[in-house]
Amino acid sequence: MTVTQLFNRVIGIPFYQRHAGLFLFIFILMFGVIQGSQLISYHLTLMYAMLGSWVFMLVVSGIWLLYGLKCFQFTLKTLSEPPQQFLYTTSGLPKKIQFHSLFILQLFIYLPVLAYAFVVACVGFYSGQPAAALYVIAFNFAVCLFSTLLYKKKLNHPNPEQHFFLATLFRFPFRKPFPLFFISHLLNEMKVIFVVTKFFAAIIIIAFLNGFFIDTYDGRVVMLGFMAGLTAHCVLVFEFRKFEESLLGFYRNLPFTTLKRWWNFAIIYFIVLLPEWITFGSAFPDRLHMADIWWLPFFGTGMLLLYHCLLYKPPLDMERYLQWVFGISAVLFFLILYKVYLVIIILLLLLSLFFFFRWYYLFEQTEGQL
């Protein structure tokens, strides 16, 4: 086995295995929500928008950089783990071979961005925007180059006492009640999912709020837009359940009532939706009327809470979960059209309570679920 193959086997393949949920989520957002016949024109429009607006290009660069940081953090974390410390023996290899192997590793784990960026650059050259196309190439090359140099530095100067990735942890500077455990996890371990989710949710909600689809104001359109934005949170909710099962096992031994536990999750999702509350607040009263605004917190929190509670029914399986998510969206779509908001909210809350009380203490993770 060559050194390149060794790095890919120990770091590259586990990277894709551990982030399968993230990739599925991005794949669904990028390719699953658009009809097949419109897929190419949709992506071409997106690419022209990037190439034609430096502001949009910078936002996209921010997302690419975030993904690059995810790759970087994962690699350094893996190198710091005791089972992988045998990789430090590669520091004895010629520097050129070491750099080459690490650069290939970086290209491998950064491949999803590279593939998309390559198409963007080609479209840029073809459509006569070489400056933007060159920027795309230079930016992603720089991300790969700097990451590789830092991996190389880490391999050649191992310091087991220095927990680099921990130094970058986000920590609230005050006592954390249980709901903030999840928010801390979101801001530490789920940055990419968090930013991508909020980015897509914001685009959808702002488009619906600004009447991109119909000229006259209709509260149902806002609700539908919010529902679509909430659906984009489904992977975030799934990751929260995985976090709960993998690192918060001790919480089941704490003497909280079942209702209190359910309430804690309601608080968590209310906090997760803070950016949406701000968006809606800024649209009030011109683009969002009083009669519609006060349903939204109950609707948003209730919908994510139901997603969460559905996941207590074993097994913790993404495929089955996504079927539920799309089924719920279909039912809600019709209920929103009939404008029965109170019925929707009562249904969401009662169903989430039912699933929580029925399955919370019966759930047990089995091998291979997490």
Added chain:
Amino acid sequence: MVQLQDLKKSYGSHVVVDVPAFNLEQKIYWLKGINGSGKTTLMKLIAGLLPFEGDVIIDDSISIKKNRSDYLRLVNYAEAEPLYPPFLSGKDLLQLYIKSKKATPDQAQELIAALQVGSFIENATGTYSSGMLKKISLLLAFIGQPKLILLDEPLVTIDDKTVPVINRIIRDYHEQKGVTFLLTSHQLFESTAFPITHQLEMKDQTIKILS
């Protein structure tokens, strides 16, 4: 007294624990058994971490199935290999336990001093060694007013200086507060450390009394 009633845990057709009836008196029990015999699973069932058939009743009337939060206030558990989110500090965890187990800050301070965790309790647990994590999990297991404490391999990764401290805490909790202990350990407990009343063995999916 803790009563295990028709306690059964299976994975498909494979039975892991099957205890028709067993009572734990107000004593210190050492649960032995070979690897994979079901010791840890039994502890997790009693601690409320895993679903099971049957019931566990404490003080004659408080059932894990019917009065779960009251039951969990009386039963504390420390895992053999504790896992916590790396961004939380020991203090974050301690504060959650103090609040939920209705402990006093004084009790927490005494345990912090005894287990000598004050120097790192404010740091993120991701920076801890396995011994430091173990100390934090033991500290959390002693918090509140439990009547039953389950300690899975309490001495593993603990330094020699701290072992007598843990032994003393176990003895004090048992003698002064009447706490029942169920301990598992592959290491020998020092005979002078605390009075091991019964030695039990997990064998053939059930509990057998050795002495």
